[in-house]
Amino acid sequence: MEYEQLKLGNQVCFPIYAASRLITRAYQPLLDQLDLTYPQYLVMMVLWENDQVSVNTITDKLILNTNTVTPLLKRMEVLGLITRKRSETDERSRTISLTEKGLKLREQAALVPMQLAEKLDVGELNIDEIIDLRDKLNRLIEAIKN
Amino acid sequence: MEYEQLKLGNQVCFPIYAASRLITRAYQPLLDQLDLTYPQYLVMMVLWENDQVSVNTITDKLILNTNTVTPLLKRMEVLGLITRKRSETDERSRTISLTEKGLKLREQAALVPMQLAEKLDVGELNIDEIIDLRDKLNRLIEAIKN
DNA sequence: TGATGAAATATCGCACGCGATATAAAATTG
DNA sequence: CAATTTTATATCGCGTGCGATATTTCATCA
Numbered sequence: 001m002e003y004e005q006l007k008l009g010n011q012v013c014f015p016i017y018a019a020s021r022l023i024t025r026a027y028q029p030l031l032d033q034l035d036l037t038y039p040q041y042l043v044m045m046v047l048w049e050n051d052q053v054s055v056n057t058i059t060d061k062l063i064l065n066t067n068t069v070t071p072l073l074k075r076m077e078v079l080g081l082i083t084r085k086r087s088e089t090d091e092r093s094r095t096i097s098l099t100e101k102g103l104k105l106r107e108q109a110a111l112v113p114m115q116l117a118e119k120l121d122v123g124e125l126n127i128d129e130i131i132d133l134r135d136k137l138n139r140l141i142e143a144i145k146n
Numbered sequence: 147m148e149y150e151q152l153k154l155g156n157q158v159c160f161p162i163y164a165a166s167r168l169i170t171r172a173y174q175p176l177l178d179q180l181d182l183t184y185p186q187y188l189v190m191m192v193l194w195e196n197d198q199v200s201v202n203t204i205t206d207k208l209i210l211n212t213n214t215v216t217p218l219l220k221r222m223e224v225l226g227l228i229t230r231k232r233s234e235t236d237e238r239s240r241t242i243s244l245t246e247k248g249l250k251l252r253e254q255a256a257l258v259p260m261q262l263a264e265k266l267d268v269g270e271l272n273i274d275e276i277i278d279l280r281d282k283l284n285r286l287i288e289a290i291k292n
Numbered sequence: 293t294g295a296t297g298a299a300a301t302a303t304c305g306c307a308c309g310c311g312a313t314a315t316a317a318a319a320t321t322g
Numbered sequence: 323c324a325a326t327t328t329t330a331t332a333t334c335g336c337g338t339g340c341g342a343t344a345t346t347t348c349a350t351c352a
Binding site: 067068 | 308311
């Protein structure tokens with residue numbers, strides 16, 4: 001059994017990669033109604049939890065780089081969801097704030113998690129297993145981040 | 147506790163999304179030595195396990211669409227790793243085959259899984275937990291695929 | 293057998309995602 | 323305080339990833 005370690009079925013990383021894309025696909029029809037992409041939805045979740053944050057705060061929470069987040073935020077500004085003002089205390093920094101429209105969207109978005117849970121069909125994995133999955137992934141993430 | 151379901155920390159999907167990207171980042175320095183990207187490495191794994199397959203086989207195994215895979219394969223053809231011949235029995239189909247160079251690369255690639263495991267630092271999650279994680283993800287994937 | 297539908301792959305446009313690099317402002321340091 | 327380093331964000335180029343649509347060939351069926 002040479003090269004056993006190179007088989008797809010023996011990989012942990014591939015299921016994570018595949019699951020990530022499948023989940024994004026499952027979200028998309030729901031998010032279309034909010035005119036958001038999945039990464040944009042994540043940014044909104046950060047802001048709904050904590051308005052008026054720096055770009056750095058967003059990159060940290062979402063574990064993304066500025067070269068991903070800056071254009072993302074610009075598109076969201078065009079959509080009228082956020083503003084990107086320069087910080088008054090530190091001219092290098094930008095303060096990202098929700099607009100009225102962005103804040104309002106939260107009400108519609110509140111339905112999304114439940115709708116997604118239905119799409120994922122809880123039958124295959126029960127709540128405890130989902131929580132266990134989440135915790136293991138979070139530990140894996142911490143391990144990789146060092 | 148309004149909008150509790152919209153908090154990042156309560157999501158399962160976000161850790162999957164984040165872990166996927168972190169893993170790809172961790173792979174990249176190792177794959178750079180083989181001049182491969184992570185998706186290209188996945189295609190190679192499919193072919194090393196089963197040479198001479200159709201585009202459809204690859205899209206099925208990797209759960210990707212043709213509009214992702216076709217350009218991916220074209221780039222890999224330019225790299226001299228594969229060939230893309232039209233099938234003789236069905237002119238619509240293409241047979242993807244490894245070149246000598248592509249086949250040879252397997253020897254170097256065989257080291258990658260171990261090198262990655264070291265990078266991910268097994269300390270945080272032990273082998274049994276990793277296997278459990280993999281199995282839960284595979285069940286989740288099956289559930290989403292319906 | 294000719295029309296009609298299905299299957300396999302490809303093209304287009306757009307939004308990420310990131311390594312490498314740039315720019316400007318703040319912090320540090322000699 | 324001027325020079326240097328660090329920090330925060332932005333730009334560039336390229337490779338995915340995918341919805342929508344097109345193209346070519348095969349299968350089916352009236």
